[in-house]
Amino acid sequence: MNVADALKKKRLFVLDYHDTLMPYVQKVREIEDKTLYGSRTLFFLNSDDTLVPLGIELTRPPIKGDPKQWKEIFPPGTNSTDVWLWRLAKAHVLSHDSCIHQLVIHWLRAHCCMEPYAIATNRRLSTMHPIYRLLHPHFRYTMRINANARKNLISAGGIIEDTFSTASYSVELSSLAYKEWRFDLQGLPDDLVHRGMAERKTDPSGRDVFELTIKDYPFANDGLLLWDALWQWVTKYVNHYYADAENAVINDEELQAWWKEIQDKGHPDIKEGWPKLETKEHLIKIASTIAWVGSGHHASVNFLQYAYGGYIPNRPSIARANMLTENRSVSGRKEFLNQPEEKLKKLFPTEDQATKVMKTMFLLSMHSPDEEYIGDDIEPAWDLDQSISNAFEEFKTKLMMLENKIDELNQNEDLKNRNGAGIIPYEAMKPRSNPGITGIGVPYSISI
Template sequence: MAAYEVEVATGDMKEAGTWDNVYVTLFGAAGQSERTELDNYGPNFNRGTTGTYTIKTSSTLGKLLLVKVEKDPFLVRKDDEWYCSKIVVTTPEGEVLLFPCYRWISREELVELRGGRAMKVFEDDHPLLVDHRRNEMMQRKSFYQWKILAEGLPHINHFNNVSELPAEVRISKKRESELLNTRRMTGLELKIKGLLGSAEKWKNIDDMKKIFWFRSTTMSEYVAEHWKEDDFYGFQFLNGVNPSVIKRCSELSQNFPVTEEMVKPFLEEGTSLQNEMKKGNIFIYDQKKMDGIPARLYDGETLRVTGGLCLFYLNPENKLMPIAIQLHQQPSEENPIFLPSDLETDWLLAKMFIENADSMDHQAVHHLMNTHFLIEVYTVATLRCLPVIHPIYKLLFPHFRYTLSVNTSGRDSLFGPEGALSISSLGHAGLMELMRRSHSEVTYSSLCLPENIAARGLESIPNFYYRDDGLKLWDIISSFVGAVVENYYPSDSDVHKDTELQDWISEIFTHGFLGNKASGFPSSFHTVKDVTKFITLVIFTSTAQHAAVNNGQFDYYSWPPNVSILLHKRPPTTKGQSSMTTILETLPNVGETAGLIAMARLLSEKYDDVVPFGTYPEERFDEPALKQMIKEFQAELSFLTEEIAARNSQLEIPYTYLIPNQMENSITI
């Protein structure tokens, strides 16, 4: 007679427990146990509890391979799902094996759990494990399928509604409740103030400050006070919500005919534009990919979008100053170059139209497509190609929490034809075209931060905190990922042999980057370094990059004169004809403003069930070496948190979006 001690942990989230009967069967290399009900005196599977049970067998089962879990009805009542966190089995020989579950189990559902060390496909040698692995992947590929959202865009999961998603990837009931409460409270407060739904135009700029009554941040208040200032305008292109667009300028193109005479008053005395370009002090924002995209109709008239250019100068005080703006790509008499010396409202309008274009590029491309949509590709490929016992699945899955849920719901509520972003100057169709153009040009190196920074010539520009914090995070992630990957892939030949891993990257290349070889994205892995680099990108994107482009939206977007994705009037074609009345007429009306700010609040809100970056509450790795790697990773992140805090304490405008302990482990909003 042999006895196996079985510890079963129930999750601590709302409604995780169950009254149903739970049965376990153990499978070993030398046999299997009887189907055994787990039943101690009193309640067994209450929320947040761990129960210990004994399963007896006539002899030892040999190497323990699988644990089968079944849940049957105890009472005739509505189906209640049970969240099983993990099962730990101690064998008669004293070996302790972890069987991670971390999923909801429905009534009359059967779940088979793999335990022990993470295993690659060519390491499974027992027929039971080989069959289990094959069947798991057949079911996954049948269950998770690809769907085309639109031509030229990354493919998406095939589920049409969040309710169709399996429990393992669905958003928690607690988060659903929090999101609903935020929407209701924000809408109620705006409605009480008479803002929501109002078609009135703003009568003066200061009236907009009443919106801050329901929520403000130190940064949002700073933006409202300093939005007119040129040095703050330049600061936002380095450390605002879209820090990936400007680049060093060594030569001006013919379609942006800025002359020495135009900008001489804004440069250091005794220098010239040519000299400053040679010294590396001139930078450019060029939104040429937006040129020619039709804008949407508004009140029967077509809005205008400016795929413009803005020239910046890094002055001797290390401030990045805008010194020339052209609102359209082709110069003409009706497309003048605006300068800081022009009428104040002319210059403000020119800056506002550049920010309008940039905000749409930010939302559609750098936020939605390059973080949300690409992480969805990585998630679906992982679910289709890697079994739960695979080391890369164990490493990556915590960074995919809620993403399929958020994207599936957000495609209608945020990005759909009637979604919140459809109010933008481009509208839904225009944003889709912007995304197509951007995705056709995206490259592997452009998404890898060190290469992105180098390609844009921004390695040494001062006060670029997104770069400073982001590169440190990239290195920390890369070091951690490298250690994990090398632990499981000691040589390049191990990479070649892992057919599941090769299938994974092939699906990503096909469905994420549409087979575009010119993009430089890998379609297969050849070396351990190849795997490390790509997985570093995946984790960096789902954590740091998303935090950088998402978490500051309320800070910067809640003051419409600073940034607005909707502008009503056409951009100025002549100088000296504008006034503050023109600016007020150009900005969204009261109701539109309220709606846009409500969206920014929802996207920037902090929620209770956040999992901070680098924390892994789900114990998926059973190997001591891996647990030590995670501890060292967490220590590096903690050190960086302290380092950034010390730097921020000396800054007038702290950069907080890449503080590790304030970032999430995945895209959950």
């Protein structure tokens, strides 16, 4: 299969951190014991839906002392030297991925962007308003945990700056990524379509369905089931409370003030990507998106962090040494050939940095004993309304079915991304969990 065929058949995928990180390469390199590259990693999709890496491209722009750009591609390799170079390059990419995951996917898209929704909901909606009651559980503890994060995690000289790739430029990177943020891409289906991981189609009934580019994609497979359960619950809820008049949504002054404040006060820098709020359909999508970000999105990017990142060699958070092929040092190459593992150890975080990251991942991945999981307890006001009570029970039933479906998928030996030797069963979207580190459980809100 040639490249043109692979592209046409959607068999090539790229993990692209080149443009995001390149502006920070020289800045980070001026900090002692830290380095950075722009990176791209190319993957090929096998017929069994597993991804195989084809190569890593690392790029360093012109910097002080070296006016020429340096760029090199590292394939997985077959001989010992190339295999070790691949390991070094892979460690760099993993540190980039850890950085973007923490600062953009986790902190920005979940924690930060939920704050304006929580504030506007409390400022603009009465506690008796049905949308307040619908969304209120999804804001539990979010403001408090964000305050703690600003104090200890992302603060100047804090854990993130000390232990992640972009160092003291971490918050700046998050702010830069925010410029590309759009509300209409935060719901799971739209996110998948935007990233080329799904295609939107219409079934015979006229309902949107999503065909995944990678059929065995556990996050998307399970996430879409959770999204659908949320969507159906929100749909029945909104249709019940806004059933009386065709213009009930657009004439709801509290609701309109709420949506306006989210845009004008909460996210004033973002001018694109805001859906209208004029119909029940608009409200259903907006409310479902907010509920998803606080529950399914955050759970999937947070509670598996210790499982994957707690063992630092598996997912280093920072790289401290340049690729030896960048400088072509004769002595450096000799040391590398004699003891390549020492070069890898020098690239990894220090023991102090590794310990901080492990402790942080441990705490972030832990469910508290008072966690409130999605669909657990019905709000008292809903229990008094038979229609809403029935809809909530249907929601709970779908969540129980989701748990069973996830178990079924994890036992399917044809699904190589979730079943096989050494493969961790993907259970992040299972709604309920015991306290502690389980890798399971979807709380209502961003509570840790």
